[in-house]
Amino acid sequence: MRTFTKHRRLIAAAASLALLATACGDDGGDDGAEDGGDAEATAEEGEFEEGSTMAAIQEADVLRVGVKYDQPLFGVQTPGGVEGFDAEIARLIAEGIWGEGGADNVEFQEAVSANREPFLQQDTVDIVVATYTINDERKELVGFAGPYYEAGQDIMVAKGNPEGIGGVEDLTGKTICSVEGSTSLDNINEMVEDPEEVIALDTYSACAEELAQGRVQAVSTDNVILIGLIDERPDDFELVDNPFTEEPYGIGVQLEAEDFRDWINDRLEQLYESGEWEAAWDATAGVVVPAPEPPAVDRY
Numbered sequence: 001m002r003t004f005t006k007h008r009r010l011i012a013a014a015a016s017l018a019l020l021a022t023a024c025g026d027d028g029g030d031d032g033a034e035d036g037g038d039a040e041a042t043a044e045e046g047e048f049e050e051g052s053t054m055a056a057i058q059e060a061d062v063l064r065v066g067v068k069y070d071q072p073l074f075g076v077q078t079p080g081g082v083e084g085f086d087a088e089i090a091r092l093i094a095e096g097i098w099g100e101g102g103a104d105n106v107e108f109q110e111a112v113s114a115n116r117e118p119f120l121q122q123d124t125v126d127i128v129v130a131t132y133t134i135n136d137e138r139k140e141l142v143g144f145a146g147p148y149y150e151a152g153q154d155i156m157v158a159k160g161n162p163e164g165i166g167g168v169e170d171l172t173g174k175t176i177c178s179v180e181g182s183t184s185l186d187n188i189n190e191m192v193e194d195p196e197e198v199i200a201l202d203t204y205s206a207c208a209e210e211l212a213q214g215r216v217q218a219v220s221t222d223n224v225i226l227i228g229l230i231d232e233r234p235d236d237f238e239l240v241d242n243p244f245t246e247e248p249y250g251i252g253v254q255l256e257a258e259d260f261r262d263w264i265n266d267r268l269e270q271l272y273e274s275g276e277w278e279a280a281w282d283a284t285a286g287v288v289v290p291a292p293e294p295p296a297v298d299r300y
């Protein structure tokens with residue numbers, strides 16, 4: 001697996017190319033890079049209104065981030081740091097707060113699906129970037145910026161698909177593993193008629209182990225999470241590849257931090273525009289899944 005440092009370098013290189021292209025394409029004559037400067041200065045240099053959530057975080061010199069530690073492509077703890085698209089999104093948000101080098105102020109904490117809302121509600125973290133689907137039920141408890149990616153729920157089976165599972169309708173009578181506190185588990189409970197058993201564990205990597213041991217016949221969650229797990233064990237698992245839900249990934253913030261939610265949405269749009277979002281994708285999940293178009297942010 002590539003190292004964290006190499007990822008950062010790749011992202012930085014791709015992003016500067018994208019910025020260069022933007023600057024060169026600027027309207028004729030005057031200096032495009034300098035020109036855009038004023039509009040971007042506030043967001044890039046991070047001058048925030050006193051009393052705002054962003055000013056408080058900047059002052060504290062740390063952005064506390066809940067991220068998965070066991071999900072290939074999105075959040076994986078390695079000796080060199082946390083790797084993956086979610087981790088990169090968090091670093092890019094930090095660079096918007098402190099400018100270049102701001103990524104060093106990110107402090108990651110391991111989030112599992114079930115502790116994402118409590119992490120925000122109890123002020124354990126400032127943001128959660130953890131394959132976190134935006135939905136109305138969760139919006140009662142936390143705020144969401146984004147979406148910054150759109151996944152769909154799918155099914156992972158043993159290599160060769162011995163049970164011939166072609167979609168969610170084939171899960172009747174089967175033993176299925178998913179994760180506590182996830183939309184994936186809720187959807188399985190709602191959509192699968194008469195399963196043999198639905199097992200709820202803490203993490204998808206634990207479900208993958210159950211599948212590898214033959215103790216369950218299917219694991220169900222977002223396609224990109226499953227693709228990451230399959231990428232690590234291509235001889236053991238395969239994807240059914242018949243998604244049956246829409247899972248827009250949001251950046252969770254504390255419910256009252258509406259200013260931060262707005263600012264992160266602005267920052268995301270900036271990252272779409274500059275090419276940094278795509279560069280982050282290419283250096284992480286992009287090794288397996290080609291970069292999609294970035295989704296429009298939803299300022300609900």
Ligand code: GLU
Nearest residue numbers: 113131132133182183184
């Ligand atoms: N995106 C879904 C969710 O937020 C499933 C993935 C996960 O549990 O992290 O619940």
